[in-house]
Amino acid sequence: QFSTGWASLVGAAMSFCYSTIALGLSIAQGNAYGTVAGQPLEPAAKAFGVLNALGSIVFAYSFSMILIEIQDTIQGTQKAGPIQSMQIAVKISVASMTFFYLAVATAGYLAFGNDVPAYLLTGFEHPRWLILTADIMVVVHMLPAYQVYAQPFVVFVEFHYALWARAPRMLRGVTFRILFRSAFVVLLGVLGMCLPFFGDIVGLVGAIGFWPATVYYPIECWIRVYKPSERRKFWLRVLNIACFVVTLAATVGSVQLIIVDSNSYTVFSNQ
Numbered sequence: 001q002f003s004t005g006w007a008s009l010v011g012a013a014m015s016f017c018y019s020t021i022a023l024g025l026s027i028a029q030g031n032a033y034g035t036v037a038g039q040p041l042e043p044a045a046k047a048f049g050v051l052n053a054l055g056s057i058v059f060a061y062s063f064s065m066i067l068i069e070i071q072d073t074i075q076g077t078q079k080a081g082p083i084q085s086m087q088i089a090v091k092i093s094v095a096s097m098t099f100f101y102l103a104v105a106t107a108g109y110l111a112f113g114n115d116v117p118a119y120l121l122t123g124f125e126h127p128r129w130l131i132l133t134a135d136i137m138v139v140v141h142m143l144p145a146y147q148v149y150a151q152p153f154v155v156f157v158e159f160h161y162a163l164w165a166r167a168p169r170m171l172r173g174v175t176f177r178i179l180f181r182s183a184f185v186v187l188l189g190v191l192g193m194c195l196p197f198f199g200d201i202v203g204l205v206g207a208i209g210f211w212p213a214t215v216y217y218p219i220e221c222w223i224r225v226y227k228p229s230e231r232r233k234f235w236l237r238v239l240n241i242a243c244f245v246v247t248l249a250a251t252v253g254s255v256q257l258i259i260v261d262s263n264s265y266t267v268f269s270n271q
Contacts, residue, residue, distance in 0.1 A: 007144030014141035018134040019104050022120045025131075026107035029124070051253020052203040054246060058214070059206025060101060118202070146185075154181055200257045207250035215243040 108120045117123045121134050158177060161167060171179070195201050219236050222228075228236070 007147050011141045011144040011148070014137040018121070018137040018141070019100065021130060021134040023104045023107050025124050026104070026111040026120070029111040048253040048256045051249050052200060052257045055203030055207035055250030055254045057206070058210035058246070058250065059202050060097065150184070154184065200254055200261055203250060204254035204258065207247050207254055211244050211247035216240055
């Protein structure tokens with residue numbers, strides 16, 4: 001049986017490798033594209049751009065949606081064994097991920113200045129073999145990442161479809177799984193290729209998924225299980241509200257940029 005653990009390992013390795021390539025190319029190129037003082041935009045346009053960037057940042061922490069699925073399989077409630085190991089792993093991974101990707105973002109902005117592309121690797125032209133290798137790593141990363149993130153949804157659909165008494169006999173079991181998963185992949189693939197504003201979509205998806213899965217649900221679960229003092233509960237509520245405001249602001253910024261960019265919309269464009 002296919003293990004999502006191996007999928008996560010392959011995805012993490014590919015992400016680290018192509019991000020390292022992007023970091024190295026950015027450092028090697030240096031500041032060759034002019035100013036890093038910021039784009040000459042109106043204050044409102046800059047504000048919406050910052051909000052969209054905020055959504056892109058929180059998108060990097062969307063692993064929490066999968067973390068909940070993993071935690072659901074852990075037996076016991078004591079802070080020992082697998083639970084303690086997971087806590088240590090999460091702390092190390094979040095700290096290292098934040099430092100590493102912040103370095104990539106900073107180096108990319110240094111290399112391209114105001115013209116930094118949403119997908120950093122598209123900004124480089126040479127060496128072609130290294131850029132092509134990084135692009136292949138991105139594809140390899142997306143395959144297991146899709147499996148990990150889509151698994152809860154497809155399992156949910158297949159479970160409830162199996163309970164549907166009126167489902168045709170010919171469309172049950174493996175037949176339905178093959179047809180449904182294939183159609184789902186094709187649909188998402190076509191939609192992904194049709195959307196030209198990559199950065200805007202990433203910001204929107206990150207903003208929408210950040211507060212419910214990363215903040216609200218874990219905090220509420222922790223409060224109900226551990227029943228903290230009123231003082232600690234108050235500050236957790238404050239954190240909850242603050243992150244909700246971040247999600248709301250990032251969503252507004254991303255939607256506004258999508259509306260603006262749709263004026264120059266071209267199907268299957270990579271810009």
